[in-house]
Amino acid sequence: MPPLPVDLLRWYDRHRRTLPWRALPGRTADPYHVWLSEIMLQQTTVAAVIPYFHRFLDRFPTVADLARARQDDVMAAWAGLGYYARARNLHACAQAVDRAGGFPRDMAGLLALPGVGPYTAAAIAAIAFGHPVVPVDGNVERVTTRLFALTDPLPAARKAVALRAATLGEGAEARARPSDFAQALFDLGAGICTPKSPACALCPWLGACTGARLGIAATLPAKAPKGAKPVRHGAHFHLVDAAGNVLLRRRPDKGLLGGMLELPGTIWRAQAWTMADAVSHAPLASAPWTSMGRVTHVFTHFTLHVDVYAARIDRFPNVIAMGGGLVYGERELDGLALPSLMRKCLDIARRAGPAET
DNA sequence: TACTCGTGGAC
DNA sequence: TGTCCAAGAGT
Numbered sequence: 001m002p003p004l005p006v007d008l009l010r011w012y013d014r015h016r017r018t019l020p021w022r023a024l025p026g027r028t029a030d031p032y033h034v035w036l037s038e039i040m041l042q043q044t045t046v047a048a049v050i051p052y053f054h055r056f057l058d059r060f061p062t063v064a065d066l067a068r069a070r071q072d073d074v075m076a077a078w079a080g081l082g083y084y085a086r087a088r089n090l091h092a093c094a095q096a097v098d099r100a101g102g103f104p105r106d107m108a109g110l111l112a113l114p115g116v117g118p119y120t121a122a123a124i125a126a127i128a129f130g131h132p133v134v135p136v137d138g139n140v141e142r143v144t145t146r147l148f149a150l151t152d153p154l155p156a157a158r159k160a161v162a163l164r165a166a167t168l169g170e171g172a173e174a175r176a177r178p179s180d181f182a183q184a185l186f187d188l189g190a191g192i193c194t195p196k197s198p199a200c201a202l203c204p205w206l207g208a209c210t211g212a213r214l215g216i217a218a219t220l221p222a223k224a225p226k227g228a229k230p231v232r233h234g235a236h237f238h239l240v241d242a243a244g245n246v247l248l249r250r251r252p253d254k255g256l257l258g259g260m261l262e263l264p265g266t267i268w269r270a271q272a273w274t275m276a277d278a279v280s281h282a283p284l285a286s287a288p289w290t291s292m293g294r295v296t297h298v299f300t301h302f303t304l305h306v307d308v309y310a311a312r313i314d315r316f317p318n319v320i321a322m323g324g325g326l327v328y329g330e331r332e333l334d335g336l337a338l339p340s341l342m343r344k345c346l347d348i349a350r351r352a353g354p355a356e357t
Numbered sequence: 358t359a360c361t362c363g364t365g366g367a368c
Numbered sequence: 369t370g371t372c373c374a375a376g377a378g379t
Contacts, residue, residue: 042374043363084363089378155359256363258362362377365373
């Protein structure tokens with residue numbers, strides 16, 4: 001007995017989540033809301049996204065408003081959510097959509113948008129435009145590998161899993177409700193077919209699930225082992241003048257934390273920095289630098305230890321401003337495009353006393 | 358194909 | 369405490 005769309009949709013009609021970007025039952029969601037939420041939800045939890053989604057709609061009510069915004073304001077609104085290339089692509093995409101007079105309604109047009117890949121194009125097509133496609137995200141991969149007991153490890157088996165997932169939406173009932181069917185798969189993965197301890201007893205597809213019948217559902221999807229996470233070291237400097245202004249700088253648009261602001265600092269390298277070595281790279285090596293402690297921050301592919309140094313001077317010499325330095329007042333910091341790592345550095349620089357060593 | 362690219366919460 | 373992970377995309 002294959003998994004029947006009608007069984008999932010019946011379950012969804014009773015148990016669907018209410019989420020800010022979702023339309024009421026029977027209604028079609030705003031493509032702007034669908035697109036914005038899908039970009040935010042890439043590799044990001046629903047709980048983390050909700051306050052950002054509200055803030056964005058408040059600040060940028062329409063895609064035209066977002067298109068016309070300054071990139072700095074978009075980055076600042078995104079600050080803390082991570083994967084900052086998403087914010088840069090979001091802004092570029094809004095401008096493309098605004099120029100075109102609206103979102104493309106077909107897969108090819110959606111795929112051509114910056115920041116929109118195979119998953120997001122399918123999600124928008126299904127949810128906003130009612131196209132009968134199955135967006136394959138982590139939820140759908142998990143549900144699919146369990147339903148059909150696909151034991152080949154990800155990511156190598158990703159293609160085969162996607163082909164199987166597409167068959168889930170082939171029935172007439174799914175093709176009649178593509179938006180609900182896609183979101184039903186998400187809700188099933190998020191609430192029932194969870195990564196650990198799935199609630200199989202409550203699953204509308206239990207009778208069709210080969211993984212459950214074999215007792216291996218909770219072990220799927222299999223994943224290739226990941227390599228060890230290297231450690232890097234850096235130092236960043238909190239330089240404040242008598243008026244309480246702080247020296248910052250902008251990171252280049254590409255690469256890690258691209259386009260975001262930071263305290264001036266050293267490169268991040270495998271070898272730890274001594275204080276003397278680090279301070280020789282400070283924006284003003286002659287300032288009375290004091291060690292304020294260490295921040296540890298875990299990125300996706302490495303762990304970073306940052307030694308934070310602080311110094312207070314009378315006023316910034318002009319040479320600092322000439323090096324691309326940006327000066328902000330203490331009370332401006334909250335609204336800036338500062339990533340979480342730099343919030344941590346600022347916190348200990350301003351709060352802690354000199355580190356005891 | 359295999360990396361790069363953030364963050365915070367759950368266990 | 370360390371590990372995993374969340375509606376992936378770009379290169």
